[in-house]
Amino acid sequence: MINGVGRFIPDNLDPFVSSDNFLTKERKLISKKNKQSKTVFLNNLTEVFDILNITSGMTFSFHHHLRNGDQVIQMVTNEIGRRNLQNIHLAPSSIFPNYTNLVDLIRNGNVTDIHTNYLNGPAAKLISEGYLRGKLVMNTHGGRARAIESGDLLIDVAFIACPVVDKNGNGHGSFGKSACGTLGYAVSDLEYAKKVVLVTDTVVEELKDYQLDGQYVDYVLVIDSIGERSGIVSGTTEITKDPIGLKIAKECANLLNFLGLIKNDFSMQTGAGKTSLAVVSFVEDIMKKNKIVGSFASGGITKSYVDMLENGLFKKLYDVQCFDLEAVASFAKNENHIAMSASEYGNPFEKNPICNKLDFVVLGATEIDLDFNVNVTTDSLGYLIGGSGGHADIAYGADVTIIISPLIKSRIPIIKEKVMTVTTPGSDVDILITERGIAINPLRKDLKEKLKGSSFPIFEIGELLELTHKITGVPKDIKSDEKVIGYIEYRDGTYLDCLRKVNYEY
Amino acid sequence: MKGIAGSKESNDCLITIETSEKTKIEIQSIVGAFFYEQILKTIEDTLTENRIKNVLVKIEDRGALDYTIKSRLLTAIERMKEDV
Numbered sequence: 001m002i003n004g005v006g007r008f009i010p011d012n013l014d015p016f017v018s019s020d021n022f023l024t025k026e027r028k029l030i031s032k033k034n035k036q037s038k039t040v041f042l043n044n045l046t047e048v049f050d051i052l053n054i055t056s057g058m059t060f061s062f063h064h065h066l067r068n069g070d071q072v073i074q075m076v077t078n079e080i081g082r083r084n085l086q087n088i089h090l091a092p093s094s095i096f097p098n099y100t101n102l103v104d105l106i107r108n109g110n111v112t113d114i115h116t117n118y119l120n121g122p123a124a125k126l127i128s129e130g131y132l133r134g135k136l137v138m139n140t141h142g143g144r145a146r147a148i149e150s151g152d153l154l155i156d157v158a159f160i161a162c163p164v165v166d167k168n169g170n171g172h173g174s175f176g177k178s179a180c181g182t183l184g185y186a187v188s189d190l191e192y193a194k195k196v197v198l199v200t201d202t203v204v205e206e207l208k209d210y211q212l213d214g215q216y217v218d219y220v221l222v223i224d225s226i227g228e229r230s231g232i233v234s235g236t237t238e239i240t241k242d243p244i245g246l247k248i249a250k251e252c253a254n255l256l257n258f259l260g261l262i263k264n265d266f267s268m269q270t271g272a273g274k275t276s277l278a279v280v281s282f283v284e285d286i287m288k289k290n291k292i293v294g295s296f297a298s299g300g301i302t303k304s305y306v307d308m309l310e311n312g313l314f315k316k317l318y319d320v321q322c323f324d325l326e327a328v329a330s331f332a333k334n335e336n337h338i339a340m341s342a343s344e345y346g347n348p349f350e351k352n353p354i355c356n357k358l359d360f361v362v363l364g365a366t367e368i369d370l371d372f373n374v375n376v377t378t379d380s381l382g383y384l385i386g387g388s389g390g391h392a393d394i395a396y397g398a399d400v401t402i403i404i405s406p407l408i409k410s411r412i413p414i415i416k417e418k419v420m421t422v423t424t425p426g427s428d429v430d431i432l433i434t435e436r437g438i439a440i441n442p443l444r445k446d447l448k449e450k451l452k453g454s455s456f457p458i459f460e461i462g463e464l465l466e467l468t469h470k471i472t473g474v475p476k477d478i479k480s481d482e483k484v485i486g487y488i489e490y491r492d493g494t495y496l497d498c499l500r501k502v503n504y505e506y
Numbered sequence: 507m508k509g510i511a512g513s514k515e516s517n518d519c520l521i522t523i524e525t526s527e528k529t530k531i532e533i534q535s536i537v538g539a540f541f542y543e544q545i546l547k548t549i550e551d552t553l554t555e556n557r558i559k560n561v562l563v564k565i566e567d568r569g570a571l572d573y574t575i576k577s578r579l580l581t582a583i584e585r586m587k588e589d590v
Binding site for chain 1: 541
């Protein structure tokens with residue numbers, strides 16, 4: 001059947017209707033685990049596997065707070081390979097390029113099914129080429145929390161990398177040699193997985209303050225190192241020097257100001273890319289000039305937001321995961337740098353998720369189409385290169401959702417008639433800002449009205465597409481393979497799009 | 507005789523042209539799935555306009571626009587002529 005964004009979904013799956021359709025549904029919760037016994041400390045992974053009686057066909061979950069420096073996913077999945085377990089279902093919140101050992105496990109059928117919110121690197125390429133024997137299901141950050149708490153995604157064992165653990169099994173992310181800051185993505189796993197193993201390299205007597213509550217922790221596995229510190233940082237903390245990026249960022253900040261969105265007590269979220277950081281910097285200038293103090297910024301928090309908190313430009317930061325070491329340090333010392341779980345961040349069924357309180361968000365896109373649907377999951381050939389993360393969650397929650405992108409990336413137009421994959425429904429995307437013009441979603445008549453007569457270069461999105469084709473030429477239509485390799489699951493658990501095997505090679 | 511121009515930076519291309527028994531064009535492009543024919547046409551047209559025959563043209567393209575491809579090719583042609 002055809003769903004609410006015009007995509008084909010197999011009849012046995014629940015199709016996406018609209019982004020606010022969840023309002024008609026009840027929250028579904030399985031019971032939180034009621035642990036009877038004391039937390040047991042072990043220092044050998046083999047022992048953990050034996051005690052938990054880990055067998056083929058089980059589901060294991062992980063978080064990605066250690067990003068490219070994570071050594072826990074590698075270690076656990078290597079053990080899966082060593083024991084030659086079959087039909088394993090993995091549910092890491094993200095998969096990074098460094099998780100290279102997944103390649104053989106997928107190829108050999110040890111790992112056959114995957115739930116994740118984002119994936120990139122060699123495992124992503126292999127899955128794009130159709131090697132995963134089961135299915136890949138891609139969630140949003142808030143949607144993953146919903147899937148876990150509702151029992152749609154049942155976890156046999158959650159392996160939670162945790163920088164410091166105390167004797168009672170309580171865990172924190174801010175201290176220890178592998179400190180990574182908040183542990184927001186691990187909270188649902190902790191509370192709802194059948195068994196929970198914290199994996200740490202630092203044990204202390206007692207933590208006064210902790211993010212992971214030991215009452216849910218069955219085992220603590222103590223090893224030499226859970227991560228490589230240099231890989232934990234997301235990478236980019238620099239503002240773009242690219243003139244096109246700077247032009248887009250400047251235009252974005254000016255537009256936000258014109259729309260009256262940079263006012264006292266406002267709230268915002270951006271990505272951590274170089275152009276997003278430029279937007280933050282321009283917004284900061286406007287705030288200082290007009291003596292504005294914002295209510296909060298949220299997200300993956302970076303140094304630029306930490307500086308604004310410390311300079312009194314924001315009252316609070318809500319942080320689901322720290323993107324750089326300055327954010328890690330700030331979370332450890334600033335009481336207004338507040339941790340949030342993935343559920344508190346973006347779960348549609350949470351009472352007041354942070355995403356719903358956002359005035360505006362500034363996000364990127366790999367592709368955007370004439371209906372404003374955004375793709376950040378696959379590239380133009382269909383290779384998996386990312387995923388929603390919080391994209392669809394905050395696009396829904398924010399009053400104004402802005403996409404910033406150059407019109408052309410290496411000759412590829414970012415505007416398409418139809419995106420390859422729908423990550424975020426166009427009904428939640430309001431404004432596209434490019435270096436050659438701005439397009440407003442026709443659904444946002446209020447924004448169109450406000451911008452009427454302004455000096456901003458406003459076009460219909462179709463006009464921007466034509467302009468692009470004049471520069472690049474019209475790209476040839478490409479066809480995906482028929483084989484469905486997985487699905488995009490919307491945050492409410494309905495199906496937004498199918499992922500298909502690629503037909504092209506790089 | 508041989509001439510080279512361009513780079514393998516994003517949005518650019520590296521073009522090598524050398525004398526050959528007959529004209530041959532080899533295209534390697536990250537956007538080949540979308541623009542192979544257009545890249546080929548730009549190269550063929552530029553060769554025809556400049557009455558260049560019997561050359562082997564190799565392009566390693568990183569998403570260059572047509573005018574970039576054309577200018578890189580023209581420079582490579584000039585360099586080939588100077589290469590004796």
